[in-house]
Amino acid sequence: MAARVDRLFEVFDRLFAIKEECSSEIFCECGLDDITSRQIDYLKVIDEHRDVTFSRLAEITKNSKPTITEMVDRFVQIECAYRQRSPDDGRVVHIRLTEKGQMIANVEQNALYRMIDRMVQMLDEDEVDLLVEILRKVG
Amino acid sequence: MAARVDRLFEVFDRLFAIKEECSSEIFCECGLDDITSRQIDYLKVIDEHRDVTFSRLAEITKNSKPTITEMVDRFVQIECAYRQRSPDDGRVVHIRLTEKGQMIANVEQNALYRMIDRMVQMLDEDEVDLLVEILRKVG
DNA sequence: TATGATTAGGTAGATCCTAACTAACAGGTA
DNA sequence: TACCTGTTAGTTAGGATCTACCTAATCATA
Numbered sequence: 001m002a003a004r005v006d007r008l009f010e011v012f013d014r015l016f017a018i019k020e021e022c023s024s025e026i027f028c029e030c031g032l033d034d035i036t037s038r039q040i041d042y043l044k045v046i047d048e049h050r051d052v053t054f055s056r057l058a059e060i061t062k063n064s065k066p067t068i069t070e071m072v073d074r075f076v077q078i079e080c081a082y083r084q085r086s087p088d089d090g091r092v093v094h095i096r097l098t099e100k101g102q103m104i105a106n107v108e109q110n111a112l113y114r115m116i117d118r119m120v121q122m123l124d125e126d127e128v129d130l131l132v133e134i135l136r137k138v139g
Numbered sequence: 140m141a142a143r144v145d146r147l148f149e150v151f152d153r154l155f156a157i158k159e160e161c162s163s164e165i166f167c168e169c170g171l172d173d174i175t176s177r178q179i180d181y182l183k184v185i186d187e188h189r190d191v192t193f194s195r196l197a198e199i200t201k202n203s204k205p206t207i208t209e210m211v212d213r214f215v216q217i218e219c220a221y222r223q224r225s226p227d228d229g230r231v232v233h234i235r236l237t238e239k240g241q242m243i244a245n246v247e248q249n250a251l252y253r254m255i256d257r258m259v260q261m262l263d264e265d266e267v268d269l270l271v272e273i274l275r276k277v278g
Numbered sequence: 279t280a281t282g283a284t285t286a287g288g289t290a291g292a293t294c295c296t297a298a299c300t301a302a303c304a305g306g307t308a
Numbered sequence: 309t310a311c312c313t314g315t316t317a318g319t320t321a322g323g324a325t326c327t328a329c330c331t332a333a334t335c336a337t338a
Contacts, residue, residue, distance in 0.1 A: 004264060007271045008255050009248075014278035016158070016251065036292070037176065054318055067294055069319060074292090091302045091317040112155065116147050122276045125143060131273050132146045137261045139153035175327070193283055206329055208284060213327090230282040230337045 018118060022111035030100050032078060040104060042071055043080060043097065047105035051094050053086075080104060157257060161250035169239050171217060179243060181210055182219060182236065186244035190233050192225075219243060 027033045045060055046052055054072070058065045072095055075081035080101035086092035103110060120128060166172045184199055185191055193211070197204045211234055214220035219240030225231035242249060259267060 001259065001264065001267075004267045004271070005255055005259060008258065008267060009251060011271055011274035011278060012251055012255065013248070015274060016247070018278070019155070038293075055316085063293090064295060065318065066296085066320080070293080089303070089317085093318065108155070109152070112148060112151055116144055116151065119147065119277045120140065120144060123273065125140065127273050127276070128140075128143045128147060130269065132143070132150055134262065134266050134270050135150040135154060137266070138258045139150060139157070177328075194281085202328090203330060204283065205285080205331085209328080228282085228338075232283065 015115070019111050019115045022114040023107055025114070026103060026107050026110055030103060032080075032100075032104060035078070035104065039071075039074070040107070043075070043101055043105040046081065046095050047097055047102060051096075053092055053094055057095060075101065154254070158250050158254045161253040162246055164253070165242060165246050165249055169242060171219075171239075171243060174217070174243065178210075178213070179246070182214070182240055182244040185220065185234050186236055186241060190235075192231055192233055196234060214240065 024033075027035065042057075042061065046057065049056065049060065052060070054065055054068045057063075058068045061068070063071075072081055072083070075095075076083070079098055081095055081097050084094045084096050086094060097105060123131070163172070166174065181196075181200065185196065188195065188199065191199070193204055193207045196202075197207045200207070202210075211220055211222070214234075215222070218237055220234055220236050223233045223235050225233060236244060262270070
């Protein structure tokens with residue numbers, strides 16, 4: 001089984017490298033190769049909580065409101081988010097992600113889709129079915 | 140094929156999540172859940188260039204020597220590296236990784252090994268062989 | 279003297295904070 | 309209706325801390 005483990009390691013190492021390439025590709029396409037992991041985390045929270053306000057985001061992330069203002073200012077600057085004043089209450093501002101912001105918030109899934117696109121080009125339908133069948137036993 | 144792609148996405152999403160768990164597990168075990176990606180990059184360089192000196196590391200990473208001194212000081216503090224004075228030349232100090240430092244420098248591979256360990260427990264030998272055969276066509 | 283590393287001192291940017299402020303709303307009162 | 313008041317949402321000002329870099333000067337060894 002040890003040799004089998006090694007072979008598995010090899011093919012998965014290659015696969016993970018491909019996904020890494022896809023991630024980097026996405027960051028480059030967005031012109032954001034120096035974004036911090038903290039910023040990506042915030043983008044994810046904003047993406048998950050649609051229509052989130054500054055106060056709510058401060059609550060969720062356990063930060064002060066000025067911290068959120070600052071963070072969103074930076075997102076606006078790098079074109080990942082924009083402000084949208086609420087039509088119901090002039091005091092309230094919703095934080096919305098741009099297409100770029102959404103792309104980065106979901107960079108893992110997007111990279112995975114790209115990786116799988118590459119995979120299916122190399123495999124026929126039976127192989128894909130077999131792959132799914134085997135891997136379902138793992139998860 | 141669209142449904143097949145979705146199924147592939149599902150199983151791989153789960154697989155990547157497992158690897159993520161393994162990575163976090165390793166960082167936690169090392170007591171280093173707040174290490175920066177920059178620091179990990181430096182650990183990788185130190186790991187790849189065995190017996191590297193301060194001057195050499197400054198050269199490789201295109202940084203000043205004080206930057207390296209500071210970085211290594213931090214690694215020593217978090218028990219990822221230690222200094223070893225050269226027996227041949229009293230001026231020279233080699234940067235060496237501790238076991239913990241090596242674990243973090245290779246966290247991706249180590250997490251992958253853990254993931255594969257989990258996989259082989261769920262699969263028989265034929266399934267592993269089949270998996271390798273199919274995935275080799277991708278890389 | 280030249281080299282390898284360290285020390286001292288400093289800058290820039292990210293990520294946090296409190297206190298004070300502005301704008302907008304909501305309710306009561308004249 | 310018009311005005312006053314208190315509350316709420318977000319911003320501004322100013323500051324602290326940390327990472328990650330730097331130059332210039334220093335120390336130890338060759």
